[in-house]
Amino acid sequence: MSTTSLTSAPSTTAPTPRTVLAGIPAYVPKPPAPPAEGPSHRLFLNENPYPPLPSVREAIARAATQTNHYPTIHPERLLDALARRLDVPPGHLVTGPGSVGIYQQIGQAMLEPGDEVLYAWPSFEAYPIVARMAGAVPVEVPLVDGVHDLDAMAAAITPRTRAVFLCEPNNPTGTAVGRAGLERFLDRVPGDVLVVLDEAYFEFYRSPNAPDGVELHHDRPNLLTLRTFSKAYGLAGLRVGYGVAQPAIAEALRKCAVPCGVGRVAEEAALTALHVETELFERVERIVAERERTRESLLALGWEVLPSETNFLWLPTGEASESVARDWERRGLLVRAFAHSGLRVTVGSAEANDLLIAAAKETAPPAR
Structure with missing residues (x-):
């Protein structure tokens, strides 16, 4: 009776993933940014700026x-x-x-x-x-x-x-x-x-x-x-x-x-x-108020900002999107750039939003 050698050479083939995967990009919301001097603010994932309430942490x-x-x-x-x-x-x-x-x-x-x-x-x-x-x-x-x-x-x-x-x-x-x-x-x-x-x-x-x-x-x-x-x-x-x-x-x-x-x-x-929804939704109201304050401030500085019903703002910055995002990253503001389209900026803490407004004041709005 023949037997198969346990010392045969390893196979040169390997399982092949589905061909459809070749055309599917990995879901990567944002690459890591270079460290900035001072604190950095994560304004690219639409996260809530507040940590869980004490009762939730417990x-x-x-x-x-x-x-x-x-x-x-x-x-x-x-x-x-x-x-x-x-x-x-x-x-x-x-x-x-x-x-x-x-x-x-x-x-x-x-x-x-x-x-x-x-x-x-x-x-x-x-x-x-x-x-x-x-x-x-x-x-x-x-x-x-x-x-x-x-x-x-x-x-x-x-x-x-x-x-x-x-x-x-x-x-x-x-x-x-x-x-x-x-x-x-x-x-x-x-x-x-x-x-x-x-x-x-x-x-x-x-x-x-x-x-x-x-x-x-x-x-x-x-x-x-x-x-x-x-x-x-x-x-x-x-x-x-x-x-x-x-x-x-x-x-x-x-x-x-x-x-x-x-x-x-x-x-x-x-x-x-x-x-504890009542307490949580008090925070939501603060985020909404910050959204409106930040948008009005950016509009006053000449930036185009679409009306928002979310916890983020959209700036249709077109071809300048990536360059503006890089400039703001150096200031500690990590925002999401959509190439050739716009910037999505999460409404953060009051401190982060103030820094965003200051950065927008020092950056010329892209020509429309």
Whole structure:
């Protein structure tokens, strides 16, 4: 009987990743910046400038003592709390490690190779990645003056369209279409096309015309609304997002969720944050006030700044975007430059915003 030698030469071949990955950029929000003299301010990731409240930190510390145990498959206590908070049945809810985690579930549960995924551009950078990872075809509709062109988006829907991603308010421009425009658009979307309404900045939206995707989903079986604990609740480092949809969609997404994807520490922090919302939202009001103060100051200095309904500002600086970003980095302001397009600047602490205004005063605004 023949035997195979255990000392045969190693194979010269190796597993080959999917070919689609070659065309997908790595999700890198910003490369490390050179150290600046004095303090640096992280104004490129739309983070909340305030640390967790003491009660949230205490909940995190308690939960950390139990990290030798697995969390539940789904964060059942958080799901129950969200159901009560939002007045929706628990079966309408899905969670994930940030809303980005739920986008991955959407790709697995709702998209087939060759399907079209429609979204405005520029918008949330995960959209083309999610589409291509699922083998779907991204269809990008340009913004008009930084705002979703809903008429053009509706016209771009074809029989191959299976999902529409709509960021309201939009990242990176901070602009919003409002409830009336959104509802008119939703009325034009075929019922078999999933509409993902990304409300990551819902708590910063101050217009009286602001839509509420949770409310809208009750009468729209093709609507999935996403929200997050990363921004207003200040838990970006713990990764907790959730979605609200009719049961058929929510169940499909739960089937594709990573088991225990929201860990015990994250769940306890989110539960406590919900309990102290009043105190947290006082901070949100301060961020909104700083947003408006900073924007008015920049406008007075001759900079173009779009109206924002988020916790960041968009400066359409065009070809000068990267050079302005480099100049401000040397001053300790780490902002996000979109090449040939604009700057996205997170609303930071009052100190950071004052430094931004001082830097803008010393830098000539790009010619329009």
